[in-house]
Amino acid sequence: MEHTAHIEHHAEDGKKEVMRVTLILTVLTLVELALGFWMMKIEAQGTRLMIKGVIVILMMAKAFYIVGYFMHLKHEIRNMIMTIVVPLLLFVWFIGAFLYDGNSFKNLRMTYDSHKKEMSTKKVEKKEEVKETPEVKKAVE
Amino acid sequence: MSTSTTAPVTTKWWSGGKSPFNVEYGKLMMWYFLMSDAFTFGAFLIAYGTTRFATAGWPNPNEVFKSYPFAGENANAPLVFVSIMTFILIISSVTMVLAVKAGQEMNKKAVVNNLILTIIGGLAFLSCQAWEWTHLFHEGAWWGRNPFINADGTQSTTNFTNFFFTITGFHGFHVFSGVIINIVMLIMTLMDKFEQRGHYLMIEKAGLYWHFVDLVWVFVFTCFYLI
Amino acid sequence: MSNEAILHGSSAAVHEVHGDHHHEHHHHETFISKYVFSQDHKMIAKQFLITGMVWAVLGGLMSVLFRLQLGYPDAHFTWLENILGKFWVKDGRITPEAYYALVTTHGTVLVFFVLTAGLSGTFANFLIPLQVGARDMASPFMNMLSYWFFFGASVVMLSSMFVETGPFSGGWTAYPPLSALGSASPGSKTGMDLWIIAMALFVVSSLLGGLNYIATVLNMRTKGMSMTRLPLTIWALFFTAVLGVLSFPVLLSGFILLIFDRNFGTSFYLSDIFVNGVGALPNEGGSAILFQHLFWFLGHPEVYIILLPAMGMVSEILSVNSRKPIFGYMAMIGSLFAIAILAFLVWAHHMFVTGLNPFLGSIFVLLTLLIAVPSAIKVFNWLTTLWRGNIRFTPGMMFAIGFVSLFISGGLTGIWLGNSALDIHLHDTYFVIAHFHIVMGVASMFGMFAGIYHWYPKMYGRHLNNTLGYIHFWITIAGAYLIFWPMHYEGLAGMPRRYYDYSIWESFKQFGDLNRFISTVAMIVFATQLLFLFNFFYSIFKGRKVTAKNPYNSNTLEWTTPIRPGHGNWPGEIPEVYRWAYDYGKDGREFIPQTEPVGADESHH
Ligand code: HEM
Ligand SMILES: [Cu+2]
Numbered sequence: 025m026e027h028t029a030h031i032e033h034h035a036e037d038g039k040k041e042v043m044r045v046t047l048i049l050t051v052l053t054l055v056e057l058a059l060g061f062w063m064m065k066i067e068a069q070g071t072r073l074m075i076k077g078v079i080v081i082l083m084m085a086k087a088f089y090i091v092g093y094f095m096h097l098k099h100e101i102r103n104m105i106m107t108i109v110v111p112l113l114l115f116v117w118f119i120g121a122f123l124y125d126g127n128s129f130k131n132l133r134m135t136y137d138s139h140k141k142e143m144s145t146k147k148v149e150k151k152e153e154v155k156e157t158p159e160v161k162k163a164v165e
Numbered sequence: 166m167s168t169s170t171t172a173p174v175t176t177k178w179w180s181g182g183k184s185p186f187n188v189e190y191g192k193l194m195m196w197y198f199l200m201s202d203a204f205t206f207g208a209f210l211i212a213y214g215t216t217r218f219a220t221a222g223w224p225n226p227n228e229v230f231k232s233y234p235f236a237g238e239n240a241n242a243p244l245v246f247v248s249i250m251t252f253i254l255i256i257s258s259v260t261m262v263l264a265v266k267a268g269q270e271m272n273k274k275a276v277v278n279n280l281i282l283t284i285i286g287g288l289a290f291l292s293c294q295a296w297e298w299t300h301l302f303h304e305g306a307w308w309g310r311n312p313f314i315n316a317d318g319t320q321s322t323t324n325f326t327n328f329f330f331t332i333t334g335f336h337g338f339h340v341f342s343g344v345i346i347n348i349v350m351l352i353m354t355l356m357d358k359f360e361q362r363g364h365y366l367m368i369e370k371a372g373l374y375w376h377f378v379d380l381v382w383v384f385v386f387t388c389f390y391l392i
Numbered sequence: 393m394s395n396e397a398i399l400h401g402s403s404a405a406v407h408e409v410h411g412d413h414h415h416e417h418h419h420h421e422t423f424i425s426k427y428v429f430s431q432d433h434k435m436i437a438k439q440f441l442i443t444g445m446v447w448a449v450l451g452g453l454m455s456v457l458f459r460l461q462l463g464y465p466d467a468h469f470t471w472l473e474n475i476l477g478k479f480w481v482k483d484g485r486i487t488p489e490a491y492y493a494l495v496t497t498h499g500t501v502l503v504f505f506v507l508t509a510g511l512s513g514t515f516a517n518f519l520i521p522l523q524v525g526a527r528d529m530a531s532p533f534m535n536m537l538s539y540w541f542f543f544g545a546s547v548v549m550l551s552s553m554f555v556e557t558g559p560f561s562g563g564w565t566a567y568p569p570l571s572a573l574g575s576a577s578p579g580s581k582t583g584m585d586l587w588i589i590a591m592a593l594f595v596v597s598s599l600l601g602g603l604n605y606i607a608t609v610l611n612m613r614t615k616g617m618s619m620t621r622l623p624l625t626i627w628a629l630f631f632t633a634v635l636g637v638l639s640f641p642v643l644l645s646g647f648i649l650l651i652f653d654r655n656f657g658t659s660f661y662l663s664d665i666f667v668n669g670v671g672a673l674p675n676e677g678g679s680a681i682l683f684q685h686l687f688w689f690l691g692h693p694e695v696y697i698i699l700l701p702a703m704g705m706v707s708e709i710l711s712v713n714s715r716k717p718i719f720g721y722m723a724m725i726g727s728l729f730a731i732a733i734l735a736f737l738v739w740a741h742h743m744f745v746t747g748l749n750p751f752l753g754s755i756f757v758l759l760t761l762l763i764a765v766p767s768a769i770k771v772f773n774w775l776t777t778l779w780r781g782n783i784r785f786t787p788g789m790m791f792a793i794g795f796v797s798l799f800i801s802g803g804l805t806g807i808w809l810g811n812s813a814l815d816i817h818l819h820d821t822y823f824v825i826a827h828f829h830i831v832m833g834v835a836s837m838f839g840m841f842a843g844i845y846h847w848y849p850k851m852y853g854r855h856l857n858n859t860l861g862y863i864h865f866w867i868t869i870a871g872a873y874l875i876f877w878p879m880h881y882e883g884l885a886g887m888p889r890r891y892y893d894y895s896i897w898e899s900f901k902q903f904g905d906l907n908r909f910i911s912t913v914a915m916i917v918f919a920t921q922l923l924f925l926f927n928f929f930y931s932i933f934k935g936r937k938v939t940a941k942n943p944y945n946s947n948t949l950e951w952t953t954p955i956r957p958g959h960g961n962w963p964g965e966i967p968e969v970y971r972w973a974y975d976y977g978k979d980g981r982e983f984i985p986q987t988e989p990v991g992a993d994e995s996h997h
Contacts, residue, residue: 180617198599201637202641205642212645215685216679324660
């Protein structure tokens with residue numbers, strides 16, 4: 025039970041770390057929100073896409089801090105970290121293949137399904153009308 | 166366990182007779198359970214992404230999620246309410262860390278206090294979600310019903326609301342079970358169960374679960390409200 | 393805190409209990425706690441095995457029934473009507489609804505209940521604690537739950553056979569819209585609801601089990617049992633568990649979305665649908681391909697979940713009975729690892745012609761064909777293990793060798809199918825049926841039989857009858873090839889799978905005799921399995937008693953336990969391990985158990 029001695033020592037460090045990580049998470053979230061607000065004013069698709077990319081990166085950073093510090097993974101033995109991080113790499117292909125095929129399916133629909141194509145250009149009335157659900161239903165049918 | 170520093174450098178971790186990762190099996194199982202749960206949520210979110218990629222238009226979240234409690238009909242405050250929800254969850258994660266740390270120091274009082282705070286945070290989050298769902302429901306949104314039109318003014322499919330309710334619902338279900346787990350932990354602490362055992366390892370596992378719920382929200386928040 | 397205490401998740405006091413755990417448990421054991429809600433991994437293993445065997449008989453019987461239809465499409469078996477009732481048989485013929493229900497349930501039951509739960513459920517439970525040197529699983533309680541969730545799944549699945557509209561009939565892959573729309577077919581109604589519930593329970597069961605297996609292999613190994621001293625069975629079962637833990641959740645997500653589509657008016661998988669008698673449906677924007685992706689993200693790893701335990705057991709049995717070390721131990725682990733990784737990367741090879749983007753398909757071709765590399769390594773190593781061995785042809789060994797043969801035959805046709813251009817012709821034909829029955833169905837069954845014959849003495853303290861074993865083996869292997877080999881030709885000729893009656897097609901009439909032949913052999917093989925069942929149950933009570941602790945002169949730890957080990961496995965201390973599991977024929981000694989310390993003048997391997 026030699027570790028009781030360590031604990032006093034660690035406790036202070038630990039609390040400091042928690043506060044630091046809390047601060048980082050807060051700042052990251054605020055930056056995300058700021059980007060979100062900024063994006064509302066932007067029309068250009070390219071810029072929007074870039075902002076979205078940045079937001080995703082910030083999201084990964086937040087995930088890193090939660091897993092690494094709150095869930096304490098960074099302080100575990102290296103091999104254990106590997107057993108968790110390596111399988112997560114499967115997500116790369118999981119996401120890539122799924123999204124690529126989703127996109128391809130849209131292109132197929134837009135090329136060969138004239139109804140879908142028409143729907144994707146036809147504007148519907150503004151929201152006030154749409155609010156009443158029965159009408160929406162009819163529109164869909 | 167902050168024992169990584171206490172272990173001699175020469176330890177042969179893999180030679181059997183001990184845990185190669187210096188953690189008890191329960192924590193290991195919790196970690197791998199969370200891995201599998203990550204694949205559950207991952208599959209949901211990827212399905213959502215795939216459908217979005219396969220659909221020509223999509224509603225603008227800022228048009229949809231722009232209200233907050235007591236705001237009246239014409240509220241136009243996108244991202245405000247959801248950022249409050251996000252912070253509630255982050256703060257509850259912090260109190261959970263503090264509860265775990267207190268457990269490692271065998272400080273029962275601090276464990277109890279922080280657990281109570283965490284539970285309150287969880288309940289607050291669930292209430293927010295309940296309000297948001299009710300609000301959307303009154304606007305005509307539900308599974309299979311989507312009153313919102315696409316950002317470009319075209320007719321939207323129902324998959325926007327379908328995915329929103331399914332995924333936030335599944336996350337809310339996790340928050341709910343997390344709250345239940347934390348209540349059980351609280352009761353066990355109050356009954357001195359952990360003092361008798363001589364350690365608060367169980368709270369560490371509950372903590373892992375709770376942080377995971379927070380982690381998932383990071384992704385849900387980004388995928389549904391921001392981009 | 394000491395590592396020991398951490399290892400067992402509790403204070404030092406509990407650690408001591410672990411030391412003689414075994415005595416603790418003998419005092420108050422009732423019938424219920426010993427045979428029903430048992431937490432002993434060996435009993436749970438037997439529960440999985442026997443439930444799996446019940447399902448194997450039911451699933452096999454289903455195949456006999458639909459083979460009856462395929463082999464004798466014009467015959468009228470009026471007596472069947474009295475046994476099965478109107479839904480199933482009309483006018484002496486299996487009804488089309490029943491035919492599809494039978495095919496679907498046969499597939500589901502054999503893939504999931506027999507070859508997943510019955511195979512890895514049995515042998516992971518039985519072998520992991522015994523071979524790594526642990527008293528029990530990491531969490532015996534969760535282990536028990538794992539069985540009972542499986543039992544619940546079984547009950548629900550079985551009950552779906554008795555609902556008025558029949559069990560689900562849209563194929564084991566449950567593609568929407570048949571699985572999503574109650575109005576699509578009779579089986580898509582209550583039968584499908586029950587099917588999904590059963591499968592959801594099954595996923596929970598397999599997660600509970602899998603987490604336990606992983607934690608046990610990592611944490612509970614006895615002193616000296618480093619990962620590279622583990623028998624290959626354990627490695628295989630470990631990777632199996634990893635595959636399950638990471639892929640079953642994806643299936644669960646897919647099913648949850650399916651439940652919403654079925655019951656709550658969503659359109660995740662539905663778009664532009666017209667149902668006869670109902671009209672056009674309002675669903676818009678979903679895609680059935682999404683379901684296929686989610687399904688096969690599990691579905692492909694699942695086939696390896698079925699195969700890997702068989703590979704592991706075969707490796708062990710081949711080595712023990714060749715009296716030679718397994719050839720290329722590290723290569724065997726490496727190839728298991730490679731297979732496990734690749735299993736996650738190739739799922740869309742099942743979707744080459746269902747609307748998958750062709751360019752994406754070409755990447756899946758590449759990844760799929762890569763599987764041939766680790767597969768070939770394994771085959772090579774098995775053959776070289778046998779090479780010039782001092783082979784003992786026990787029934788277990790016969791089945792293990794049969795496995796290798798089947799794996800080669802079935803794996804080769806995988807390479808055909810893995811090429812998307814060839815798959816345009818072969819997809820959804822009997823060629824695919826032949827491929828996966830040989831490589832997965834029969835091969836894994838052979839692995840399972842090998843395991844049962846080999847470890848039966850450890851399970852029940854008695855031997856199976858060898859003569860019956862040999863009869864079982866020869867008829868089954870000959871029958872399996874006679875059933876499935878001709879299907880390759882039918883498939884190459886374009887004969888599609890999942891048709892009710894081929895005799896009305898001009899192009900497939902020519903196969904009438906062949907189909908009758910296949911059906912006949914199928915019935916003979918099925919009857920032979922009953923012989924095995926008889927052997928199994930008879931020997932539990934009347935089999936020749938095991939007299940030696942280590943009847944095979946084997947190295948692994950399970951043979952250091954008493955002939956009929958109690959809960960806790962070893963009466964005294966858990967033995968310590970000093971060497972790998974494959975020191976056969978070393979330094980002039982026939983075998984050296986893992987528990988024997990390395991001698992001073994011993995050679996290196
Ligand atoms: C070299 C190795 C293998 C390759 C390249 C391969 C490739 C393929 C391909 C491309 C298909 C899809 C055929 C189609 O539907 O058109 C397929 C089907 C299948 N394979 Fe394999 N395979 C291999 C080994 C295995 C193994 C080892 C197993 C099982 C243990 C297996 C089980 C299955 C099953 C169950 C199906 C059919 C599922 C269904 O449609 O109902 N395969 N294989
Ligand atoms: Cu496959």
